[in-house]
Amino acid sequence: MLTQLLVGSILICASIVLMVGFISVAIASLTRIGAWLVAGNPIVRTMISLSGVVLWLLAALTVVVWIWAGAFYILGLFETFEESLYLAAVAFTTLGFGDVVIGQEWRLLSGLIAANGLILFSLVTAFLIEFLSQLRSAQNGKG
Template identity: 30%
Template sequence: MSQADQLIWGSVVLSLCAVIHVGLLASMIPILQGVGHLIRNRGRAIRTAIITGVSFALIVFSHTIQVWLWAYSLMHLDAIEYFYDALYFSLVTYTTVGYGDLVLPVDFRVFGAFGGVSGILCFGLSTAFLVSLVSRLLPRSFESKFDSFHSSGNKDA
C-alpha cells in the first residue's frame, strides 16, 4: 500500500471512528435523561452511580466498536491475516500501549499509526464527557446532605 493510500485509508477509518464516538456521545444525552427520569425516586448517590455507570458502559461500547473497526480494516486491507492478531494489534495500538510484539508490514505502518491517533482523540473526548458529567452530578449528590446538615441548626458548619 502506498503512503498516499495509507494516509487516505487511515483518515477514512479515523473519521469513521470520530463519527461513531461523537454520535454515541451525543445520543447518550437523551439516554441518560431517560435513565435519570426512570430512577428519579432513588437516592441521589444511587442516581449518580447509575448514571455514571451507564455512561461508562456506553463509552466502553463505543471504544470497543472502534477497535473492532480497526481490526476489520487491517484484515480487509490484508495487513494482518488472522482475526485474533488484528484485534490484538488494534487494541494495543488504539490504547497506545504498543507492546511491539506484533508489528505491521512496512507498507501498512502509517495506516496503523492512525489507530493510535484515533484512540488518543476518542479517549480525550470520553474523558472530557465523563469529567463534565461527574462535575454536574457530584455537587447535586452532595446538596441534600449539606442542606439538611445546615438546616438542622448546626452553626459550627
C-alpha cells in the same frame, strides 16, 4: 503513503462520527432520566448512571477497535482476524508492545490508530468529567 493516509483518515473520521453518535445517545438518555438522577439517594443514582455511561462509552470504543481490526484484516495485513484485533487493541490504547506489527507498506496506520485512540479517549474523559460535574451540580442544587 497517500493510500495509508487516506485509509487512516477515513477510519478516523468514521470513528469520530461513531463516538459522537454514542455520546449523543448518552446525552439524550441522561436528559430523559434527569429528574430520576437527582431524586432519591445520590450515591446509588450516581453509581447506576455513571456505570451505565462508562459501559456505553466502553462499548463505543470497542466498536471502533473492531472497525480498525476489520480494516487491517480486509487489507490483508494479518493472516487471522485475531492478530488484526490484537494489534488494533494494543495500538488504539497506545500500548504498542511490538510483538505484532504492521508491515512496512502500511506502517503509518499504526501511528494513525494510536492518534485516533488518544483523541477518542480524551473525548470520553471530557464527557465523563462534564457528566459528573453536571450531575453533582444538579444533585447539590435540589437540596
